[in-house]
Amino acid sequence: MAVKIFDSLSGEKKPLPRTKELRLFVCGPTVYDCAHLGHARTYIFFDFLAKYLRKELGLKVFYLQNITDIDDKIIARAKKEGKKPADIAKFYTKAYFEDMKKLGIDAVTKYAPATKFIPQIINQVQRLIKKGYGYEIPNDGYYFDISKFKDYGKLSRRSAEQAESATSRIDESVGKRNKGDFCMWKFSTGADLRGLDADLRGKKFTVIDGEPAWWSTLGWGRPGWHIEDTAITEYFFGPQYDIHGGGVDLKFPHHEAEIAQQEALSGKRYDRDESFVKIWMHTGFLLARGKKMSKSLGNFITIRDFLKKHSADVLRFMVLSSSHYRSPMDYSDVLAIQAEKNLNNIFRLIAKINFRLKNTKGGITNTISVKGYTGQDYSGLFKSGLADDLNTPAAISILFRAVEQGNKMFRLSSREALIKTRNFIIGSLKTLGFAPKMPVIPAKIRKLVAEREKFRGSKQFSHSDRLRKKIEGLGYEVEDTPRGPFLWPKFSLKLWQKNRD
Ligand code: AMP
Numbered sequence: 407m408a409v410k411i412f413d414s415l416s417g418e419k420k421p422l423p424r425t426k427e428l429r430l431f432v433c434g435p436t437v438y439d440c441a442h443l444g445h446a447r448t449y450i451f452f453d454f455l456a457k458y459l460r461k462e463l464g465l466k467v468f469y470l471q472n473i474t475d476i477d478d479k480i481i482a483r484a485k486k487e488g489k490k491p492a493d494i495a496k497f498y499t500k501a502y503f504e505d506m507k508k509l510g511i512d513a514v515t516k517y518a519p520a521t522k523f524i525p526q527i528i529n530q531v532q533r534l535i536k537k538g539y540g541y542e543i544p545n546d547g548y549y550f551d552i553s554k555f556k557d558y559g560k561l562s563r564r565s566a567e568q569a570e571s572a573t574s575r576i577d578e579s580v581g582k583r584n585k586g587d588f589c590m591w592k593f594s595t596g597a598d599l600r601g602l603d604a605d606l607r608g609k610k611f612t613v614i615d616g617e618p619a620w621w622s623t624l625g626w627g628r629p630g631w632h633i634e635d636t637a638i639t640e641y642f643f644g645p646q647y648d649i650h651g652g653g654v655d656l657k658f659p660h661h662e663a664e665i666a667q668q669e670a671l672s673g674k675r676y677d678r679d680e681s682f683v684k685i686w687m688h689t690g691f692l693l694a695r696g697k698k699m700s701k702s703l704g705n706f707i708t709i710r711d712f713l714k715k716h717s718a719d720v721l722r723f724m725v726l727s728s729s730h731y732r733s734p735m736d737y738s739d740v741l742a743i744q745a746e747k748n749l750n751n752i753f754r755l756i757a758k759i760n761f762r763l764k765n766t767k768g769g770i771t772n773t774i775s776v777k778g779y780t781g782q783d784y785s786g787l788f789k790s791g792l793a794d795d796l797n798t799p800a801a802i803s804i805l806f807r808a809v810e811q812g813n814k815m816f817r818l819s820s821r822e823a824l825i826k827t828r829n830f831i832i833g834s835l836k837t838l839g840f841a842p843k844m845p846v847i848p849a850k851i852r853k854l855v856a857e858r859e860k861f862r863g864s865k866q867f868s869h870s871d872r873l874r875k876k877i878e879g880l881g882y883e884v885e886d887t888p889r890g891p892f893l894w895p896k897f898s899l900k901l902w903q904k905n906r907d
Pocket of ligand 1: 433434435436437443444445447448474651652653654655656689690691692693698699700
């Protein structure tokens, strides 16, 4: 099945690049606070993508992610807390890895913190200066001259003027040639640098007035944001690679600046199909009450807090089922609860099928044929949903259809039909990056259920009802079936509400 992915640069769905090893780079977090649900949306999606490419399509994928561990925001937080920027970055990098682990995000081949690539960054800045794209503003830094790169704005479709009017995360300086020029190397300020040069001779790194500074022939300073990523990707992938991903907020100026830097360096041009990146992928925002969830707006829910109420599977399911990856996703508690309910229904059917298969001696002889049950090619529809620009909500709607049908036809189904349905559901969940685990029913509950069965057998229904209530109070529902009692944990909405209040 031909897989096509929407490329934000050309505005077209493109086939996957043919290559021995697909090189995927995704912009990592700026580590000055705990990751929130917006980060989770982007990183869950790319985790799914890498796993899909590897497991479903059998491709070899090198998934690279940077960590922005040097940035103004890190410095500001360190100053506020009276700490070293490196300690802030270290603390939140660790927190980020812990969160990713809890979310089952483990597809990244290599994490690359920017501070480990300072020589590569300096080297890129030096080459850009030599090629005439970089210029110095005394006592400030080295900047990229966007007027020298004629395609500036091609990804975000901004004219040079529009590009210039945007100031997000671009260091301001009155000495810039064009308003939209961005900093590649920021000089350390606030100290007598000549004196420092002498003091620190032989030293490569120091902290000057609370700001980290690396020594180079460019002078004491630190990298700009955009150059970190191109230095890292050039080091691992060379001047061209297959897929670059990130949230839609990064399109401009970050990704635009990356294109300018790397294409200026390599001389490769998009119009000759030699673009720096073959497919640009951008995830839509996760919103909170209509606004981008973000650290700076302070309207965020951390991954940690979310996981106090829901499981990691619920978050993954919510992300993949409720919106296409390019569309915005309006987060609310209701969305999470809905995802939890839906996932619960899916797992319940798997457990029920397993229960029925286990408790039916000599096979199930009912009459509904495999064809009658799964007459629709669920698997084919699921796959074609994903092949069309990773449309996970469309694919998951097929999963819902199979579950609905499975529940409706449950009693009438043949063994083969049940097995086929179960295998389709489990296979689909695995493709989406879930490792379906069935709940283990505690011995105490099983004992109560056995007692209740005895009462039912001797028609002591008031006693059996009392035990049903007790079992329910302990969080389990009992469904009496012709093959015995089927047990399932009650939907955790109550628990969630209790935690919230
Ligand atoms: P940052 O930590 O802000 O540098 O962001 C790291 C990654 O998370 C980038 O790819 C962002 O685009 C993405 N991201 C941050 N906030 C959101 C959000 N609310 N929705 C989707 N992606 C986000």
